[in-house]
Amino acid sequence: MDIPTIETERLILRGHTPEDFPAFAAMWADPVVTRFIGGAPLAEEDAWSKYLRVAGHWALLGYGFWSIVEKASGQRVGEAGILNVKRDTNPSFRDVPEIGWGLLPAVHGKGYATEAVKAILEWAEDRFGKVRMVCIIDPENTPSLRVAERCGFHEYARTTYKGEAIIILERLPA
Amino acid sequence: MISPVLETQRLILRAPALADFPFYAAQRADPVVMKYLGKGDLLSEEEAWLRFQSILGHWTLMDYGTWAVEEKSGGQYVGSIGFTNKMRPNEHPASGAPEMGWSLDAAAHGKGYATEGVAAALTWGRGFFGAGARTVCVISTDNAASMRVAEKSGFRQFATATRYGLGRLVFEREL
Numbered sequence: 001m002d003i004p005t006i007e008t009e010r011l012i013l014r015g016h017t018p019e020d021f022p023a024f025a026a027m028w029a030d031p032v033v034t035r036f037i038g039g040a041p042l043a044e045e046d047a048w049s050k051y052l053r054v055a056g057h058w059a060l061l062g063y064g065f066w067s068i069v070e071k072a073s074g075q076r077v078g079e080a081g082i083l084n085v086k087r088d089t090n091p092s093f094r095d096v097p098e099i100g101w102g103l104l105p106a107v108h109g110k111g112y113a114t115e116a117v118k119a120i121l122e123w124a125e126d127r128f129g130k131v132r133m134v135c136i137i138d139p140e141n142t143p144s145l146r147v148a149e150r151c152g153f154h155e156y157a158r159t160t161y162k163g164e165a166i167i168i169l170e171r172l173p174a
Numbered sequence: 175m176i177s178p179v180l181e182t183q184r185l186i187l188r189a190p191a192l193a194d195f196p197f198y199a200a201q202r203a204d205p206v207v208m209k210y211l212g213k214g215d216l217l218s219e220e221e222a223w224l225r226f227q228s229i230l231g232h233w234t235l236m237d238y239g240t241w242a243v244e245e246k247s248g249g250q251y252v253g254s255i256g257f258t259n260k261m262r263p264n265e266h267p268a269s270g271a272p273e274m275g276w277s278l279d280a281a282a283h284g285k286g287y288a289t290e291g292v293a294a295a296l297t298w299g300r301g302f303f304g305a306g307a308r309t310v311c312v313i314s315t316d317n318a319a320s321m322r323v324a325e326k327s328g329f330r331q332f333a334t335a336t337r338y339g340l341g342r343l344v345f346e347r348e349l
Binding site: 018043044045048049051052053054055056057058059060061085086087088 | 259
């Protein structure tokens with residue numbers, strides 16, 4: 001399917017392209033990036049499988065993750081999007097669209113995540129209507145918890161996922 | 175791209191679809207199917223879903239990939255056959271060539287389906303990758319049934335490898 005492009009003040013959100021793979025693999029091999037998402041840096045072949053998954057998610061469900069490009073530099077600086085990955089959590093949020101984001105350490109602290117997530121939430125409202133959405137965040141990931149809060153998410157559960165503590169946050173339709 | 179549909183005497187090879195996922199997940203949770211795949215571990219539904227997405231995404235990004243195999247009589251989804259770029263590390267003997275793989279529902283074992291589907295995929299691969307292009311496959315050392323499929327399909331063992339501490343035989347052939 002054609003993945004829509006979303007433009008914000010400072011960012012362009014677009015589908016991953018085959019040329020993105022080296023940047024994608026480098027991002028997922030960075031322990032600062034994976035500290036709170038996934039837990040461990042990915043080897044190239046594991047990054048490849050994750051990268052294929054992103055394309056498959058769009059093809060199967062009609063929504064998914066975008067690459068985030070910084071307008072000023074033209075560089076790919078991260079990714080964000082909406083997932084349904086059938087996570088085995090308790091409480092379960094199996095059929096609730098989940099939003100996620102990850103940015104390169106070099107662009108942390110600029111408000112890019114908030115800018116991207118707000119744009120995606122608008123897109124999601126067009127796609128899904130006014131629905132409940134969730135995200136999961138490591139309790140120690142204070143910057144992402146702030147992003148979630150600024151975007152209207154509130155904590156509703158603390159649990160573990162794959163042995164790691166997580167906070168589940170939800171955003172109820174306005 | 176949309177995967178091409180291949181037809182053999184008893185099988186249809188077509189694009190995997192969302193409706194196949196429950197069957198795919200059930201196979202990934204079946205010890206008979208999983209015995210020689212990966213570490214031999216059964217996959218949870220969540221893990222199977224990740225793999226299933228990758229199969230779809232491979233077609234989208236690479237224009238080739240793994241087909242869903244359907245039995246003509248009855249229309250049942252019975253497994254998957256195709257070519258994958260697994261991005262194996264350079265030192266792996268199977269790196270750098272499209273890798274064939276196949277797995278079938280336990281109930282569909284022993285009927286010659288894998289050999290029949292692999293033949294159709296190889297013919298397609300010859301057109302897509304070019305005549306004479308190399309293809310490989312990696313099989314667990316104790317998976318006699320798949321080794322027979324590889325041999326019947328013209329593959330020749332040329333190397334060994336180890337994965338998760340388990341032995342693998344690496345096969346190749348020209349398309």
